[in-house]
Amino acid sequence: MHRRLVLCAVPLLVLLLIMIAVPTAVTIADRHSAELTNDRLNDAARFSTAAYTAIGTDPVRLQAELDDYAELFDTPTWLLNRDGQIIHSAGLPYAVDDADLALVDAALSGQSPDITTTVWPWGPERLTIVAPVGRDSQVVGALVFDVPTETARATILTEWLILAAGLLVPGAVAFWLLWPMSRWILRPVQELERSVDAVARGDLDAKAGTDAGPSELRLLASTFNSMVGTVSATVTRQQEFVSDASHQLRTPLASTRISVENLEPYLRDDVEAREVHAEAIETIDRMTGTVAGLLDATQFQSRPPRISAIGDALAGAAFRWAEAGARAGIAVQTVHLQGETLEVQEPAGGLDAVVSELVTNAIKLSGGTEVRVAGRPDIGSRSYVVTVDDNGIGLASDDREHATQRFWRSPRTSNLPGTGLGLSIVAQALRDIGGGLTLADAPGGGLRVEAAVPLRGTHCPKAAHL
DSSP states (O other), X not given: OHHHHHHHHHHHHHHHHHHHHHHHHHHHHHHHHHHHHHHHHHHHHHHHHHHHHHSSSOHHHHHHHHHHHHHHHTOOEEEEETTSOEEEEESSOOOOOHHHHHHHHXXXXXXXXXXXXXXXXXXXXXXXXXXXEEETTEEEEEEEEEEEOHHHHHHHHHHHHHHHHHHHHHHHHHHHHHHHXXXXXXXXXXXXXXXXXXXXXXXXXXXXXXXXXXXXXXXXXXXXXHHHHHHHHHHHHHHHHHHXXXXXXXXXXXXXXXXXXXXXXXXXXXXXXXXXXXXXHHHHHHHHHHHHHHHHHHHHHTSOOEEEEHHHHTTTHHHHHHHHHHHHTOEEEEEEEOOTTOEEEEOTTOHHHHHXXXXXXXXXXXXXXXXXXXXXXXXXXXXXXXXXXXXXXXXXXXXXXXXXXXXXXXXXXXXXXOOSOHHHHHHHHHHHTTOEEEEEEOTTSSEEEEEEEEBTTOOOOSOOOO
């Protein structure tokens, strides 16, 4: 953002300098052009008055003055009579183009010269000034001046360079100040972006800095901090309530179960009573499992996410999975974890807990004999994918769509211990960091579960689930 702001401001600053420089440069050129033409027009008016009396009486003196003038100012001058014929050439032979001839004709018609040509550093090299010789409407000739512009062009160029230098210094200062000023302006925004990203990753203690930048943006950061504080307090209270309620319910449920079990000797041989007794115990066990699942969920979400290498995140997990499988009579094999040095963003609770939940589900619920765990980086999605395959009964496509819902259990495994919370907690934890959980058919039969976590440096596109 900082670089983009500077890139947007630079063209505006350049445009501002151009808007100042161009009109000023044009004004400089117009001013020196006007000075040059006015000086020569004044000379032309003086010579015109002298020529009016000298043409018919004493042209020699006038011709000498014209010669001196042409030599002194390097300005060839020609005196023409009423018919446009040369009376005297001072400097160079008379030679004018069609545009100059139009000026001569206009002067011989009694029109005063109108010089509108602007001199620029690149040209024109000479100006032609024509003045009528006469009095009132009586024109007896014309004076033609071939005025060099070299001095004027050099002066204009010099002043343009001074102008450029004068604008370059404040422009350079402005460019130099633009970077730190934009950084100062955007510092609250950058702090806010960092804090939002931290909150999106589950860190509700993140706060945006409010000690630098414009007051309006600092007020925005302060408001954001207040909002995060309120949300954090609300979430903390919710988690504490669920945790406390779960703790408080465990003891009454355990006491209730013991009490119900103690009723068994009094049931005698009443089949219906024994069925009701067994159903009551099963219901209490299911409630106990649900309470335990809620407690696990609050503990799981209270652990902050972190950045770890794959090898560190799953260190020792393969041995634990194999032991858990051996106790259940299922072979758990960790096939290969590619790129163990790659760093990933772990979900709340850790990647180990996520994959362990998937392996435990496969051991308890798959009904198969083998579980395979593998991992690979997916460069296209900038994530690392851990795959858990089993060769059990699998899940139908309709069931897979509901498998990550809270308290959902497959009709095939509803008689097995469980709460239906584990997979939904894992799926939510992965979504919170921009990852995901995918269920599909395993090659050769069974269920495949893929847990994807972002590689380090990958932006989390979703806010944390609060």
